[in-house]
Every structure is written in C-alpha cells, then in structure tokens.
Amino acid sequence: MMYTIKQASTLLGIPAVTIRAWETRYGAIKPVRTEGGYRLFTDKNMEDLRFLKVQTDEKDMTISQAVRLLKEQQDLREQLLDNKPETDAYPGKQAHQDMIDRLYDSLSNFRTEQAKTMVELGFSMYGYDMMIYHILFSVMIKVGTEWEEGRASVAQEHFITQFITQRCLSFFHLFPVDERVPRMLALCPAGEHHQAGLLLFSLFLRKKGADVLYLGPDTPEDGIQKILQEQHIRIICLSLTDPKLMDQTFAFIDRLRASNLELEVVLGGQGFQDVPEPYAAWVLPSDNQDEWENWFQDRVLRF
Structure with missing residues (x-):
C-alpha cells in the first residue's frame, strides 16, 4: 500500500516538515516518487518512520542516533537474509x-x-x-x-x-495453562549454576500447558517443602551439570519425598552419570525432545 505524505503524517503523528527533513537531511527513508515528483510512502517506509518516532520520542535519542540505529538494523537484516x-x-x-x-x-x-x-x-x-x-x-x-x-x-x-x-x-506468559496438567517446580539444586538445560526443558513444559514455577540456578533447600505443599506441586524438575553434586542432590530429593510421597521427580543434565536406582528411572536425556514427549504423555498426563 502507498501513502501520501499527508496520510503518513496523520497516521504516524509526525509533522510533514519533519518527515521531509528526515528524508532529505538524514537520508532515513527513500519514498517512491511519482512522475510529478510527489512522495509516496511504502509500508516499509511507514515502519521505518514509526521506528524513528519511537526512538526520538520515547527513548530520548537524537534523530541522527535513531537513523544510525535504523541503518544498523537494515544492514543486519540484509546480512541475516543472505x-x-x-x-x-x-x-x-x-x-x-x-x-x-x-x-x-x-x-x-x-x-x-x-x-x-x-x-x-x-x-x-x-x-x-x-x-x-x-x-x-x-x-x-x-x-x-x-x-x-x-x-x-x-x-x-x-x-x-x-x-x-x-x-x-x-514466553512463559504467552503459552496458555492447561488446568489438566499438574503444577511443576523447576530448579537447579544448591551449588549448580548452569541453568540452560533446565530453562529449555521448562519452556517445553510451558508449551505443553504446564504451570511451571521456575526457580532457576543454585536454589537452596530452605523453603522448598513449603512451596511444594502450598502450591500443590506434583512434579519437580531438577537439572545438574556437575556430577560432584549428584549425591547431595539425591539426599535432597529423599528429604522432599519423605514428606511428599506422591511427588513425581524428573532429572536432567550431564551431572547425572551412572545413576543408581531408583533415581535412574527419573533421568531424561538432556537433548532428546522425542523422549521428553514420551515422558510427558506417559507420566504427566496420567495425573
């Protein structure tokens, strides 16, 4: 669609004189010219003008700074498309x-x-x-x-x-919660600072409709029992990359399950190596979403 400068000015709330200045003085946009020399603005021109307005009005940039940022974005888009x-x-x-x-x-x-x-x-x-x-x-x-x-x-x-x-x-706020799926808690135990795998698995669960309370890395044990009980948590997800923390993590799980006999546990990460029973049955591959899907269908949807 094409817009005259009057239409562009009205729709964007930018004075026509300002639009002309941004074009001629700063080279911010290149509208189409008719045979009579009149400017016509494309949808892309409108998008760029809107971007410049946001940068100058809401982020206190000068127009030269805003144009420079716009050019960087345009160059980046071309590079990525290539x-x-x-x-x-x-x-x-x-x-x-x-x-x-x-x-x-x-x-x-x-x-x-x-x-x-x-x-x-x-x-x-x-x-x-x-x-x-x-x-x-x-x-x-x-x-x-x-x-x-x-x-x-x-x-x-x-x-x-x-x-x-x-x-x-x-993205946690974008995916709808399925009330049929039990609430879950996701954390890395105390001493574990790498959360990439946990975050990835939690996103998978959110897409499946799970209401996941995400606590992240290096989570102390204090207060976890209270969360499990007050928030009606049915499944706890733990991620570990450091195998030296495995024994203390198992002890942590044992303490949680002693007071929550029906608590489902799922474990992931390279830290779980040569895992003994019963813990071995709870380990999921860290990078296999087919296995995640099977676990979700077999273990989660049965609640």
Missing part, C-alpha cells in the same frame, strides 16, 4: 553458525540494542523453535564454555546468560 538457509528444515548447527557468532559478539561487547534487534529478526525469519533450541541456547552454552576456559569474563557470562534467560522467560 545467510538464511534455503529450507526451513534444520540441516545442522553450521547453517546458523553465523547468526550464533554475530549474536555472541554483540552480547559479549554489551551491545544490547543490536542484540535485541538481531533476536527479533531471528524470530521473524527462523521461528520460535529454531531460535530457542538451536541459536539462543547455543549462545548460552558457548559463553559458559568460554567462561570456564578463561576466554570470557564473569561479567560477560552473567550478562549473556541473563539476556537470554529473560528473553526465554518472556
């Missing part, structure tokens, strides 16, 4: 490695707005599953590895982890 696979089927991580590397670079250099733009473009191009399971979590795992090997600072690891965690948790 690297987008021809098929929507996931052919392996390498097909999206450029996206992972660019996002990691932006976040490790604390370029928040650029990272936000990249994530939004990624969701629009690749969709929810691809961005969550194959890109965002690859970035989270990468910074954890880089930190452990001394190539990323504590500040970088915390910043990137928090950025991705907050973006993922925002």
Whole structure:
C-alpha cells in the first residue's frame, strides 16, 4: 500500500516538515516518487518512520542516533537474509553458525540494542523453535564454555546468560495453562549454576500447558517443602551439570519425598552419570525432545 505524505503524517503523528527533513537531511527513508515528483510512502517506509518516532520520542535519542540505529538494523537484516538457509528444515548447527557468532559478539561487547534487534529478526525469519533450541541456547552454552576456559569474563557470562534467560522467560506468559496438567517446580539444586538445560526443558513444559514455577540456578533447600505443599506441586524438575553434586542432590530429593510421597521427580543434565536406582528411572536425556514427549504423555498426563 502507498501513502501520501499527508496520510503518513496523520497516521504516524509526525509533522510533514519533519518527515521531509528526515528524508532529505538524514537520508532515513527513500519514498517512491511519482512522475510529478510527489512522495509516496511504502509500508516499509511507514515502519521505518514509526521506528524513528519511537526512538526520538520515547527513548530520548537524537534523530541522527535513531537513523544510525535504523541503518544498523537494515544492514543486519540484509546480512541475516543472505545467510538464511534455503529450507526451513534444520540441516545442522553450521547453517546458523553465523547468526550464533554475530549474536555472541554483540552480547559479549554489551551491545544490547543490536542484540535485541538481531533476536527479533531471528524470530521473524527462523521461528520460535529454531531460535530457542538451536541459536539462543547455543549462545548460552558457548559463553559458559568460554567462561570456564578463561576466554570470557564473569561479567560477560552473567550478562549473556541473563539476556537470554529473560528473553526465554518472556514466553512463559504467552503459552496458555492447561488446568489438566499438574503444577511443576523447576530448579537447579544448591551449588549448580548452569541453568540452560533446565530453562529449555521448562519452556517445553510451558508449551505443553504446564504451570511451571521456575526457580532457576543454585536454589537452596530452605523453603522448598513449603512451596511444594502450598502450591500443590506434583512434579519437580531438577537439572545438574556437575556430577560432584549428584549425591547431595539425591539426599535432597529423599528429604522432599519423605514428606511428599506422591511427588513425581524428573532429572536432567550431564551431572547425572551412572545413576543408581531408583533415581535412574527419573533421568531424561538432556537433548532428546522425542523422549521428553514420551515422558510427558506417559507420566504427566496420567495425573
């Protein structure tokens, strides 16, 4: 659809003189010109003008700063489109490695707005599953590895982890709760700081309609019994990457189940190695969603 400058001004609440200035002085947009020289604005022009208005009115940017940010977004979109696979089927991580590397670079250099733009473009191009399971979590795992090997600072690891965690948790409010599915509690036990697997599994459960109380990493035992009872928790999900914490985690589970005999337990993460019974029956593969689906159908829906 095409809009005259008067229509654009009215719809966007931007004076026509300002629109002209943004075009001619800052090169922010390139409207179509009729044979008579009149400006006609495309839907993309309108989207860009709306973006500039938000940056200048709500975020206190100067127009030159806003235009620079707009140009960065446009360049980024073109770069991502150039690297987008021809098929929507996931052919392996390498097909999206450029996206992972660019996002990691932006976040490790604390370029928040650029990272936000990249994530939004990624969701629009690749969709929810691809961005969550194959890109965002690859970035989270990468910074954890880089930190452990001394190539990323504590500040970088915390910043990137928090950025991705907050973006993922925002989806918790979008998926409807199925009242037929029992309430669940998700946590990493005390001493376990890596939450990527737990967050991934919790998102899977939320998509299935589960009301998941997400406590995150390094959760102390104090108060958990009260939560289980007062919130009517039927299933507890624990994630562990450090096998040295396995024995104390089992002792923690035993204490919880002593007062909650019908509590269902599910365990995940590389920390659960050579697990004895009865705990072995509760371990799910960390990266196999088919197994997750089978568990959900067989164990959760029976409640």
